[in-house]
Amino acid sequence: MQPLVSARRYLENAGISNLLTSAWRFRHYIGGAILNTFRARLARSRLGAVWMILNPLALVAIYALVLSVFLAGRLPGLEGRFSFAIYLTAGIFAWTLFCDLLTRGVTLFIDHANLIKKVAFPRISLLLTVVGVALIDNLMLLLAVILIFGVLGHWPDAHILWLPLLVALNLGIGLGLGLLLGVLNVFIRDIGQVVPVVLQFTFWLTPIVYAHEMLPPAAQTLTAFNPLVPLITSYQDVMVFARAPQPLALLELTLLAILLLALAQMLFRRASPEMVDAL
Template identity: 65%
Template sequence: MSGLFTSAWRFRSYIAGAIANVFLARFSRSRLGAAWIILNPLAMVAIYALVLSSVLAARMQGIDTPFAYAIYLTAGIAAWALFTDILTRSLTLFIDNGNLLKKVVFPRISLPLIVAGVALIDNLLLLVAIFLIFGLIGHWPGAQIIWLPPLVLLTLGMALALGIILGCLNVFVRDIAQVVPIALQFGFWLTPIVYQAEILPPQLRVLLSYNPLFPLVTAYQDVLVFDRVPRLDLIVILALAVAALLGLALFTFRRASSEMVDVL
């Protein structure tokens, strides 16, 4: 395992350059440039806010502002966007770079790290836009904002681990790339992003505890919406789970990397 990290560190300039090239290629012929990074998720927030705010705003507990629902929704989208961005990019990562893997000698772990780096920068720009919007509507994040960097890292780690595992499996079983987007659609509605968990019946609320994104999204909402410390017991459990998942992902990648080249 340490060899993977050592190789990635030796090729850190290559990884940083590849991340920069992604942004240069993305914005080279775009008039709006980096604005597209934040327009898509914010457009989703606007649509859901316009459609559902009149129904759910009256039930938003703990937020006393006309923009309560939009604030709550935006906080959840910030976590969901980073997770799904990395996961969906990773699904076909090794297939899309099959020729590169065959012809060029470089640490293959660099590919998911580049994906994670690009998605992280995208998400940081989105968070900056969210803070600006919160400021304009008078909802400044409080002192608990110091919890946001660890939460972003946990989201990054979970998405990267699942992305590596599913990306490796997709090389051998191509149905994976078709199943995951469907699973994500169910996952979105089974995560309290467009609604508060408190409005659900108790028996349905129990099911949310089996969703690994539930404590993560809830923690984002605690920090960005309610300005309170997220539940530390859930954060510790989640951190241990992410660490174990990353270990499994690296083990899977190391075992599958040599066979992937033959299949590709």
């Protein structure tokens, strides 16, 4: 009973002001957790973490082979035999990081229930572990994407320097939404089952396998409510069209990331005493 009380007391008292200090104190634990995640992938697999690259690239190859015949000549502003594959790869690259963060966030507290209940430690350790694993996976995928772009004759130019900002915004949106749903998932376990279904619909409501301009005006109005549209199109601007993201899109994404992270923090602080018991 004492560990449970200690865990609850710690969760209640920990505030934003000591998050960075706690992260530094537990840096060895965070680094070890990230390393153990990759070791677990390599334990019984000869390809290991390479599967994190092959899976999205296989998805790109399938869609490119099936849909390029119908869409390659219709994508606005794109020409060339491999234009659709390049456009699709950029969208999948952005989508993969968002999905990774969201799905990990939804199950974060349930997956670490025993740790949360038995040990008093800063919650930021779990968050930074998720962030670290996701960013390393995304970096490996980015290297593969750049190599593929080069093979297809589409080397990225200086506009790719916008990517760190876009990745940070993607990180804030995916992690913020994932943590919000992760807290709710502790009390309503159906959320963990609903999220993959919603993601499938969201994928097709996001301009990844088609250009937003190709949609009828009514459909464009509908997808305008999808917060991922400016995120995906910003990635495509930088990686495909060699132009800077739209300032309004960056502003919208920044405000959305801040809002989601703030709501997640507030919800977690209010629900943390009950979470320990619910887990």
